[in-house]
Amino acid sequence: MVFSSAVFLLVFLPVVLLLYYLLPGRVRNPLLLVVSLIFYAWGEPIYILIMLFSTVFDYCNGRMLERLDRTGKPELRKWVLVLSLIGNLGMLGFFKYTDFLISSINALTGQEFDLLGIALPIGISFYTFQTLSYTIDVYRREIRAQHNFISFGMYVCMFPQLIAGPIVKYRDIEKQVNNRTLGTDRICAGIFRFSLGLGKKVLLANSFGAVWDEISAQQDNAAVTAIIGAVAYMLQIYFDFSGYSDMAIGIGKMLGFDFLENFNFPYESKSVTEFWRRWHISLGSWFREYLYIPLGGNRKGLPRQMLNLLIVWGLTGLWHGAGWNFVIWGLYFFVLLAAEKLFLLDLLKKAPAAVGHVYTLLAVLISWVIFACDDIGTAGRYLLSMFGANGYADSASTYYLGENFFILLVGAVLSVSFVKRFISQKVNAIHSEAIRFGIKTAIGAALYLISLLMVISSSYNPFLYFRF
Amino acid sequence: MIILNNKINAKTVLIAVFIAFPLLLFSVILIKRDNPLSVNENRVLTTGKDIRTDIFGGEFQDDLENYLSDQFPMRDRLKNAEVNTRLLLRSSSIGGAYVGSDGRLFQKLLDSDVDSEKCARYAARLNRMAEQTGIDTYVMYVPSAGISLKESMPTGAPMYDYDRLYSSLKNELQSCKIIDLRKTLYGHPEYYYATDHHWTAAGVSAAYREWRKAHGDRDSDPYQPEIFTIDKNFRGTLWSRVPSGKIGCEEMQAFQIPDSLTVEADGREISLYDYSALSTKDKYNFFQGGNHGILTVTNPEAKSGKTLLILKDSFANSFLPCIVGDYAKIIMVDERYAFIDAGQLAVDTGADEIAVIREIISVG
Numbered sequence: 101m102v103f104s105s106a107v108f109l110l111v112f113l114p115v116v117l118l119l120y121y122l123l124p125g126r127v128r129n130p131l132l133l134v135v136s137l138i139f140y141a142w143g144e145p146i147y148i149l150i151m152l153f154s155t156v157f158d159y160c161n162g163r164m165l166e167r168l169d170r171t172g173k174p175e176l177r178k179w180v181l182v183l184s185l186i187g188n189l190g191m192l193g194f195f196k197y198t199d200f201l202i203s204s205i206n207a208l209t210g211q212e213f214d215l216l217g218i219a220l221p222i223g224i225s226f227y228t229f230q231t232l233s234y235t236i237d238v239y240r241r242e243i244r245a246q247h248n249f250i251s252f253g254m255y256v257c258m259f260p261q262l263i264a265g266p267i268v269k270y271r272d273i274e275k276q277v278n279n280r281t282l283g284t285d286r287i288c289a290g291i292f293r294f295s296l297g298l299g300k301k302v303l304l305a306n307s308f309g310a311v312w313d314e315i316s317a318q319q320d321n322a323a324v325t326a327i328i329g330a331v332a333y334m335l336q337i338y339f340d341f342s343g344y345s346d347m348a349i350g351i352g353k354m355l356g357f358d359f360l361e362n363f364n365f366p367y368e369s370k371s372v373t374e375f376w377r378r379w380h381i382s383l384g385s386w387f388r389e390y391l392y393i394p395l396g397g398n399r400k401g402l403p404r405q406m407l408n409l410l411i412v413w414g415l416t417g418l419w420h421g422a423g424w425n426f427v428i429w430g431l432y433f434f435v436l437l438a439a440e441k442l443f444l445l446d447l448l449k450k451a452p453a454a455v456g457h458v459y460t461l462l463a464v465l466i467s468w469v470i471f472a473c474d475d476i477g478t479a480g481r482y483l484l485s486m487f488g489a490n491g492y493a494d495s496a497s498t499y500y501l502g503e504n505f506f507i508l509l510v511g512a513v514l515s516v517s518f519v520k521r522f523i524s525q526k527v528n529a530i531h532s533e534a535i536r537f538g539i540k541t542a543i544g545a546a547l548y549l550i551s552l553l554m555v556i557s558s559s560y561n562p563f564l565y566f567r568f
Numbered sequence: 569m570i571i572l573n574n575k576i577n578a579k580t581v582l583i584a585v586f587i588a589f590p591l592l593l594f595s596v597i598l599i600k601r602d603n604p605l606s607v608n609e610n611r612v613l614t615t616g617k618d619i620r621t622d623i624f625g626g627e628f629q630d631d632l633e634n635y636l637s638d639q640f641p642m643r644d645r646l647k648n649a650e651v652n653t654r655l656l657l658r659s660s661s662i663g664g665a666y667v668g669s670d671g672r673l674f675q676k677l678l679d680s681d682v683d684s685e686k687c688a689r690y691a692a693r694l695n696r697m698a699e700q701t702g703i704d705t706y707v708m709y710v711p712s713a714g715i716s717l718k719e720s721m722p723t724g725a726p727m728y729d730y731d732r733l734y735s736s737l738k739n740e741l742q743s744c745k746i747i748d749l750r751k752t753l754y755g756h757p758e759y760y761y762a763t764d765h766h767w768t769a770a771g772v773s774a775a776y777r778e779w780r781k782a783h784g785d786r787d788s789d790p791y792q793p794e795i796f797t798i799d800k801n802f803r804g805t806l807w808s809r810v811p812s813g814k815i816g817c818e819e820m821q822a823f824q825i826p827d828s829l830t831v832e833a834d835g836r837e838i839s840l841y842d843y844s845a846l847s848t849k850d851k852y853n854f855f856q857g858g859n860h861g862i863l864t865v866t867n868p869e870a871k872s873g874k875t876l877l878i879l880k881d882s883f884a885n886s887f888l889p890c891i892v893g894d895y896a897k898i899i900m901v902d903e904r905y906a907f908i909d910a911g912q913l914a915v916d917t918g919a920d921e922i923a924v925i926r927e928i929i930s931v932g
Binding site for chain 2 (some may be wrong): 101105106107109110111113114115117118121142143144145146284285287288291314317318319494495496497498499502503506534537541552553554555556557
């Protein structure tokens with residue numbers, strides 16, 4: 101099920117909230133587990149078994165780690181961790197990368213091994229990382245293992261962030277899993293956040309997606325047209341993904357959870373390093389904590405740091421998709437981040453801020469083209485067209501610019517923090533809490549209603565991040 | 569029980585509305601009588617009865633989603649409001665159609681929508697058929713409205729490259745006689761409907777003159793059947809994509825036809841004109857009641873005893889009445905619905921001519 105669907109908006113969410121608020125606190129975790137399983141099974145009933153296996157597997161691993169501590173056999177703990185890593189990453193690897201591996205071997209060796217045709221279970225990349233973080237944290241003795249299977253299952257399967265993140269670490273919501281408070285302030289903040297995310301997804305991301313789809317389908321675009329297409333994709337992926345995160349955080353609040361922020365206006369960054377501190381924050385912090393730092397981070401000399409960065413960014417690329425374009429996309433960022441660590445960041449700090457902004461936006465724009473195109477050849481041709489391989493402008497460029505100028509401008513303005521800060525300042529300056537509440541409610545209600553109507557008038561509305 | 573435990577205030581009301589409003593809408597959808605048809609969209613809607621029960625195959629989920637969207641209260645008005653808002657924001661690309669400067673609608677067809685290789689394969693097949701049967705084969709490609717009426721299109725709006733496609737197909741059609749309509753139809757808004765992608769009777773008339781010329785008729789203004797008005801409230805399929813009250817109705821016309829015609833479609837006798845279609849949304853189905861696999865028109869009072877085999881798409885439906893007086897027998901085949909060997913059919917039926925009448929991007 102997706103958030104921007106009629107079933108979710110008209111039936112699932114209101115029914116879940118109604119039951120959640122009316123039923124006593126002790127049944128909320130079981131309720132959340134059951135409805136989350138329904139939510140997941142709605143699209144792919146069969147793959148629920150994989151998620152359940154993952155849940156049982158890591159629940160047992162957590163308990164085992166704790167038991168080994170109690171029974172005085174801590175030396176065996178690392179083998180439980182190894183088992184968990186093999187199990188989780190093996191499952192992710194099998195379902196996500198087997199066909200990619202086979203097709204790569206075929207391409208390299210000229211063999212014709214049959215592809216297995218394995219469909220990617222939705223959200224596997226997200227929930228696998230969540231369960232891994234749990235087991236690793238129990239292994240590190242940073243958290244205690246969850247004894248209640250229902251509560252642990254609820255954490256793994258919880259529908260708000262289940263299929264497109266953010267990647268919620270168990271330790272960040274450990275207390276709330278066991279005991280959380282609900283209050284009207286928090287719920288209303290959740291409703292507002294959800295409406296904001298829905299509007300981002302339905303009103304903005306889908307509009308930008310249509311522009312990108314149309315332009316990228318054409319061959320021989322002039323530079324201006326190709327750049328308009330790439331900018332549209334750049335805005336689409338931001339509003340799509342951050343909109344989804346907003347909705348997840350909003351629903352979390354409605355249910356009494358505080359998920360960490362996943363985006364912080366990444367397009368106003370002055371370097372790629374800063375960009376990755378603001379974009380998909382939960383993924384970046386996961387790789388930093390569970391891979392980069394354990395590999396030695398920057399503590400073992402520069403060559404080792406570069407190697408660590410290479411590993412992290414190669415895997416970050418692969419995490420996003422089973423394709424060489426994703427690997428190249430990850431390595432592209434490795435090159436930029438390595439350059440920034442070596443010398444570029446110092447230069448950027450000395451240069452006017454505008455230089456950093458322009459450099460970052462251009463670097464990210466190029467990265468999204470590599471990311472969006474299914475194969476390297478297509479990405480290469482598209483990039484060449486952006487740099488004028490088919491001329492700089494033609495009549496189509498005029499058309500696309502005129503047709504999309506307003507919405508691109510709106511997207512660009514809303515993708516930086518200025519508008520949010522401005523509106524927040526103005527609203528917060530109002531003394532009357534009732535008026536402040538009224539303004540927020542009006543904005544949220546308008547976004548929710550218009551988005552709902554747009555969902556109804558469009559029949560097909562998938563989220564981009566589902567393929568990861 | 570958080571709501572009950574707190575004092576009722578504005579925030580509690582907001583939460584209650586956030587939960588109750590969608591459930592109320594859902595209840596209305598369940599309670600109200602299902603609407604089986606969307607006239608605007610010209611399609612059958614998903615009703616409660618259509619929801620299949622296979623949960624594990626995902627059919628139930630898909631059908632429920634479609635049901636809620638299709639049966640949403642005031643759906644047509646919402647769509648209308650959405651389109652009007654887009655028009656107000658001066659959007660010129662809505663629902664796969666361009667909105668021209670004069671309010672005329674065009675089907676949006678980009679290079680990516682055209683399978684030029686498939687078009688070329690089809691042209692090569694036609695050429696082989698002409699060579700193998702030895703029958704005179706005419707190919708009349710109809711340029712899309714957006715190609716002919718560039719002046720009315722939104723400035724710079726991209727369309728597929730008709731000239732490039734035409735040139736490449738021409739090379740494949742060496743053994744066929746091509747009737748080039750480009751100059752004839754270019755720049756004449758009256759030759760195309762403003763709310764539909766088809767040509768008007770005036771457009772057919774102009775094409776018919778070229779048709780006659782290609783058949784060796786030197787008369788620059790050959791005899792044509794009289795034109796009469798069928799309907800003054802025509803809104804075509806493009807309007808269904810851009811359903812706005814701001815875009816007006818137009819007149820639909822057709823040619824007078826002889827009484828002596830016998831028309832048979834897929835083994836059933838029909839009329840060349842289906843007046844019942846005028847009371848439906850898709851009034852272009854007035855011509856033969858729509859597309860048929862094989863349609864045969866016999867005219868004992870025709871000017872010649874010739875038999876013509878037409879391979880066509882829907883553009884030919886309105887062209888057919890213009891030429892029924894010229895042939896004793898016309899066999900019209902729509903290869904999208906009839907899977908036959910057209911060359912063999914031409915030989916078996918003793919066809920004197922073969923004609924291909926279709927938009928250049930449609931293939932059999």
